[in-house]
Amino acid sequence: MTNDRSRAWLFASLLALPMLAHGAAAEKTEPAESKWSKTFHVYGSTAVDGGECVAGDATKEGMDGRAYVYLKDSKTRQPRWMTAIPLADADMYQNRATHCFTMGGSLFVLVQTDTNQATSLSQTLLSVTELSPLTGKIISSQDADIPGIDDAYSAWVDKGSKGFHEEGGQIRIAGQYFLMENSEKRMPFTFTVAAHPAKKP
Template sequence: MPTSHRISFIHRRRPFATAILALTFGYAHTSLAANLPPHFDVNAKADVASGLQCVVGNATDADGMNARAWVAVEDAKTQKVRWATPVPLAKGWYQNQATHCLVNGKQVQALIQSDTASDASSAQTFVDVASFDMTTGRLLSVAPVVAPGVHGRVSLSVDKDASHFELKNGQPVVTGTWTMLPDRAEETPFTASPSPAGKRGH
C-alpha cells in the first residue's frame, strides 16, 4: 500500500468467488447481496441502529490482491447480514477498500480509500464517502473528499481509528494526511467533508 497509515490488505490463498463487483462508478451496475463474499476482511464496525451495525472491509482475489470494498449491515448479536453492497472501483484503478462507517439519518455512510496502481511509489490514493439506504443497502452516491487548497498529484491517507470519520452538524468529516507525488517528502494534515458527488476538484 502507498502509505503505512493505511489498513493492510490480508493475503488469502483461497479462490475469489464473486462476480458482482462493478468496475465503474455507475450505481446501476452495483449488485446487492444477502451475504458478504468469500475472503472478506473486516476493517471496522459501528452501531447504526437498535441491534444493527455496519460492517466495512474488502474482499480480495486468491493472492490477497485486487481488493474490492464492501459495505454491509448485520445483526449485532447473530451477525446475520441484512444487506451487503460492493462499492464500484473507477475504471483503470487497482483496488479499493472500505475503512470506516457511520449512520447519518436514514443512510449508512462509508469511507472508501482507492489506489490507482499496484506500485506504491507511483499510486495515488483517493478518498470518497459512499452513501447507502440503511434499509435496502442501495448505493445512493459516491462523493469525493479532497484536501482543501491542494492541487497536483496528491495522495491522501486516513488512519483506521474511528475518530478520523465522524458526523458533525449533519455532515461527515474526514481527517487525514496528504502527500505530493512523486517524492512524498512530507505528510500534511487535512480536514474535509465530501464534495458534491462526482466533483473531485483536481
C-alpha cells in the same frame, strides 16, 4: 453473470464467517467456502440501529481488492445485506471501505481507492458513498478531494471514528497526505463535505 456469481460466493462466505471483531487495523479472516475471495479484510465496524456496519474489502490472493460493506444483524449476528462499492473509474486498481456511520437516516461509508498496482506510482484517493441502512442500496457517491491542493497527492485515513464522523450535519474527514513529488513529507488534513452531493443541472 460473473459479477453476480462472485457476489453470491462472497455472500456465502460471509454467512460462514464467525463473529467479526471490531476493526482497528485490517483484520484478516479466512472464509470457509469462497471460491472467488481467498481473504476478507475488516477495516472497521460501527454500531448502528439494528446491528453493526462492517466495512472492508475482498481480494483475490491479497490483490485487486474490492470494497464491500455489510450490515450484521444484532440478533442473528449474520449479514442482513451486503453491498459491493464499485471502482469509480475502470482505470483504478483497487478500493476498500474503511469507515462508516449513520446520519439523517443514511449510512455513509468512506472508500479509499488506489490508482495503480505499483506502490511508487499509486495515489490513494478518498470518496464517500451513501447507502440505505435498510437495504444497502447505493444512494449516491462523491469524491472527497482535499481542498486547496492542485498537485497530485496521495491521502489516507487511519482507523477510528476520529477520521470519519458527523459534525454539524456534515461529514468530517481527517487523515494524512503527501504530494507525489515528495512522498517522504507527510502532512495532516481535516475538512468537511456535504452529506449529499449537489445535483448536477
